[in-house]
Amino acid sequence: MERAVVPETEITEYRTRRVGEAALWGAGVFTKELGVNDPLAHLEQYLERGEAAIDSIDEDLITDCAERMVKPKFINRVDFDRIGDDFVSRENKFSMRAMTRTTEYKFASVADMRLYERARIESKEVDRLNEWFDDAKINDVYIVTSMPMTESETYTIVRIHQKTGVSQLNEHVLTLHNSNVDIFNQLHAQLGAAVPNSSNEFELLDNMYSYRPEDGDFEGFIGKYAKAYDSILAKKNPGREFNLGLEKSEKIERADDIDMIRAQAPLRQVYLDSLRALGDSRGYVTEQIVDIDQKFGFAMGFKQSDTISAVAARGLLDNSLQYIVATLNRAPQTTLDKLASGIDVVGSVSYYGGQASAEGMRYEGACPSGSGDAATNEAAALGHGHRKNIDPAQCGTCPNCQKEYFVPDEIYQKKTVHCQNCKAAIGFGGRGPDYNAIREYYHSKTSQVGAFEIIGADLRRIELESDIQNTLQKHAMAGNEFERKKLEKQLTTQQQELQAVRQIA
Numbered sequence: 048m049e050r051a052v053v054p055e056t057e058i059t060e061y062r063t064r065r066v067g068e069a070a071l072w073g074a075g076v077f078t079k080e081l082g083v084n085d086p087l088a089h090l091e092q093y094l095e096r097g098e099a100a101i102d103s104i105d106e107d108l109i110t111d112c113a114e115r116m117v118k119p120k121f122i123n124r125v126d127f128d129r130i131g132d133d134f135v136s137r138e139n140k141f142s143m144r145a146m147t148r149t150t151e152y153k154f155a156s157v158a159d160m161r162l163y164e165r166a167r168i169e170s171k172e173v174d175r176l177n178e179w180f181d182d183a184k185i186n187d188v189y190i191v192t193s194m195p196m197t198e199s200e201t202y203t204i205v206r207i208h209q210k211t212g213v214s215q216l217n218e219h220v221l222t223l224h225n226s227n228v229d230i231f232n233q234l235h236a237q238l239g240a241a242v243p244n245s246s247n248e249f250e251l252l253d254n255m256y257s258y259r260p261e262d263g264d265f266e267g268f269i270g271k272y273a274k275a276y277d278s279i280l281a282k283k284n285p286g287r288e289f290n291l292g293l294e295k296s297e298k299i300e301r302a303d304d305i306d307m308i309r310a311q312a313p314l315r316q317v318y319l320d321s322l323r324a325l326g327d328s329r330g331y332v333t334e335q336i337v338d339i340d341q342k343f344g345f346a347m348g349f350k351q352s353d354t355i356s357a358v359a360a361r362g363l364l365d366n367s368l369q370y371i372v373a374t375l376n377r378a379p380q381t382t383l384d385k386l387a388s389g390i391d392v393v394g395s396v397s398y399y400g401g402q403a404s405a406e407g408m409r410y411e412g413a414c415p416s417g418s419g420d421a422a423t424n425e426a427a428a429l430g431h432g433h434r435k436n437i438d439p440a441q442c443g444t445c446p447n448c449q450k451e452y453f454v455p456d457e458i459y460q461k462k463t464v465h466c467q468n469c470k471a472a473i474g475f476g477g478r479g480p481d482y483n484a485i486r487e488y489y490h491s492k493t494s495q496v497g498a499f500e501i502i503g504a505d506l507r508r509i510e511l512e513s514d515i516q517n518t519l520q521k522h523a524m525a526g527n528e529f530e531r532k533k534l535e536k537q538l539t540t541q542q543q544e545l546q547a548v549r550q551i552a
Contacts, residue, residue: 086322086364087357092139093326101319103139108315108368113304115372115410119202119222120291121304122269129214132177144173160535161196163519168252169193176208176216179257183210186265190240191255192231194248199411202226202292207272209265219269223276224292233279238272307375313389314371317343317396321367325360336363343370344397370400372410377402511545 127134245251
C-alpha cells in the first residue's frame, strides 16, 4: 500500500477534518463498544450522513427517552427486513444480530454475572428467530420475555415479533411492571402457549416461544396479552386495577409515553442541537458549543478552540439527554404542555436537569446506553496513551476489519500501523508488522510510560480480555456453587488487573 501524492493544501484540510473527527470518534476505538442508544453512535451517524441522519436519530431519541421514564409505559413498534440470516431495521438500518453481539461484548467485562448471562441468552435470539421465521405464517408471533436483573431496572421488556411478510418482521416492545416469573407462567397457561414453566428469570428468557393468535389474526393480540397480564395481577391484588402492570392512576392513564415524547419536539431539539454543534465543529470547541454548555448549566468548562475529546463529546450529549429526561420526569403536565409549544425550553431544561444533577440522579433505560460515569471512565482509559489524538495523523483502511485507522506519519513510513478498531498490528508493502518500529516510535514520544511498557501492557490487555471471556463461559457452565464462587473470585482479580493495564496501554 503506497502513499498517494496529494497537494499540501488538501493534506492540511484533510488532516484538520480527520483529526477533528478522530477526536470525536475516539479514533475508531468505540465502534464495537457502542450500544444502540449510545450518544456517540448518534454522533457517528451524523458525521457519516449529516442532516440525512437526523430523522432516524430523532426516532431513536424518542424511544430512548421513553425507556428512561421512572415508570415507563409504552408499546413501541420497530419494522425489520430480513436480510440473509439477519434482521435489519427499516428506519435506521441497525442490525439485530450486531446489536445483540455488541451487548454481549459490552457485558463480558462487567462484574455483574447476571447482566452478562442475560446478554448471552439474548444473543441466541436472532438465530432462533431465523429458525422460526421460515415455517411461520403471516401474523404468527415469536415472544421473548426479559425481566429486570438489577435494582435500577424496574420493569420487564416483552418483545413480540410478528411476521408480516415473506421477508418482513415487526417487533412490538411492551413494558410490563410488577412482574415475577410465576405471573408469566400463569400468563402462558391462560394464553394456551406451548412453553414450559420457568423457575427463574434466565429460564424465562431462554424459553422464547412461538404463538399463533386465534384464526391467525394479530389485530388486538397485544391488547389481549396485556389485559391477560393485568388480570393476573388484579387477582393477586383484590380491589386494585392495573394497566401494563402499573396500578391505575390519573398520571398513569395519560397517553402512552412514546406518544407524549413524540409531541415534545422542542425539548428533543436540545439534544439534536448539541449533536449538530459537535458534528459541525471539526473537533474543536466552537462558540455554539460554549453557549450550549453555559445556557443549560452543564458546567463542562469548554474553552473556545480547544480540541474536543471523545469523552467530552459523549459528556455533552449525555448531559443534554439527561436534562431532557429529567424534565420529562419532573415537570408537571402544565409545564410539559408549554414545552410542547416551544415555551421556556431553556429555562425548564436547565432547572429540572440541574435539580436532578445536584441530587446525583441519573435516568437510565433497560438497554445499555454506554453513557454515564462508568462508560466515560472506560472511554478515558481506552483513549489513554498511544491510540488516539496523535498529530500528525495518517488514515487508511485496515485489511483485517476494514475500519479506518489513524496513525502517525513516522509509523506509516516504517510500513507498520496499529489499527484503532480491532487493535491488530498490521504490516503492508509486502512486510509483516514491524514491532521494533512501534517500540522505537513510542519510546521517543512517551515520557511517563516507556515504550516497552506500553507494548507489553497492550499484549497483556489482549490476554486478559480473552481470559475474562473464558472465565465467564466457565462460570455459565459451572455445576456447583463452590465452583462458581471460585470463578467469580478469579474474575474479580482479572478485571482489576485489566483496569490497571488499560491505564498504561
